[in-house]
Amino acid sequence: MTTGVRRRMGVEERRQQLIGVALELFSHRSPDEVSIDEIAAAAGISRPLVYHYFPGKQSLYEAALRRAADELAARFLEPHQGPLGARLLRVMGRFFDFVEEHGPGFSALMRGGPAVGSSTTHAMIDGVRQAAYEQIIAHLGIADPPARLELVVRSWVSLAESTALIWLDGRRVPRAELELQLVHDFAALGAVSAAYDAEMASILLAMLADEPADGPFGDLVGRLLALAPAVTSGAGAHVPAQRLR
Template sequence: MGTGVRRRMGVEERRQQLIGVALDLFSRRSPDDVSIDEIASAAGISRPLVYHYFPGKLSLYEAALQRASDDLASRFVEPPDGPLGARLLRVMRRYFDFVDEHGPGFAALMRGGPAVGSSATNALIDSVRQAAYVQILSHLGVEKAPARLELVVRSWISLAESTALIWLDGRRIPRAELEVQLVQDFAALAAVSAAQDEEMAALLRGALHQEPAGGPFTDLVTKLLALAT
């Protein structure tokens, strides 16, 4: 039979525990609605002890946000093997896994939570977007993007964010359909740019030539051609 004596945590271990507890609570409800008392209770410690490790909820929120942003950025990492459409679809599935698991926190992050106006918070959000941008370029085999490609990729990342936020508000469209749609949105944005620029056209042709029948890109082309007839 156990003694019920709790093991004393080291400073960094306790900090990481509090970050994990806060992230879990922020993931289920808006950070504005989560109190320090709730975080302390969930961690099994006193309110003053929370303040011993973090000066306030904002600093704890930012620490939780750092962990969440690292996690979200990692969802865009994908081995450079196979058709681009399939790779982007796997990225979108992992991205929506995160959105699904951290819905209120994700919404608060993108729409503004208790850290609104915080330069640290804004920098974290920008770092996720930049990590996603770099990863998408790596999927395309491009190190330095020309202006039109940069516009396509950054616009698509913004579209993924706004789509996820709208989906969270009622989840009226099946998630799997949105994941495919976003991959096809990327192809559509690239196609519009390719119609104006030969460098983009060559990049898109290369991607399409690798696509198998039934892939998300070829499926879009088939459906667009059917609309035109």
């Protein structure tokens, strides 16, 4: 008869194990609700041993958030091939995969969780947003983005984040619809900006040049054209006479 012997972990290996255990627990419940005792039990070690690797729950929480932030930023990585609309739709699919897998942890990361006010946590959140921004700019192939384009992309990243947080609270809208809607939102933000600025108009036209009719951006155009008759007739009824001349 052989007896199993528990392998002794090295310091870094044990730290990574504890981070993984904590992140898994934070994925199902708010970090505020998870105790060091629970983390120790899930890792199969004693509470004092957790403190040997991390000085407190806050430091373990921040380490878990760092791993989550790195993973979330990686969800925006996408090969620069094919129509932009399809690329963004795949990015949104991976983004919502993360949101769904790590609901409470995602909320904690974006809202600050028990680390509200922590400069470390704020830096992690800003890092995720900056990584997402840089990836989108890279997909557009623009080395020196103008101010209006930066505003569009950063606004869209913020919109995706807030949409996901709202969706987690009840999931009342089908996820696939939200993913497509967010891709449409990107085009819509660009179109509104293009209406005010010639440089943005040229960027938008270049962005749409290779988009297929059955792609996400083509779908948006079709939906808007279907609305156009009702919108124009309704608007015409309310436009002052002097504006119709």
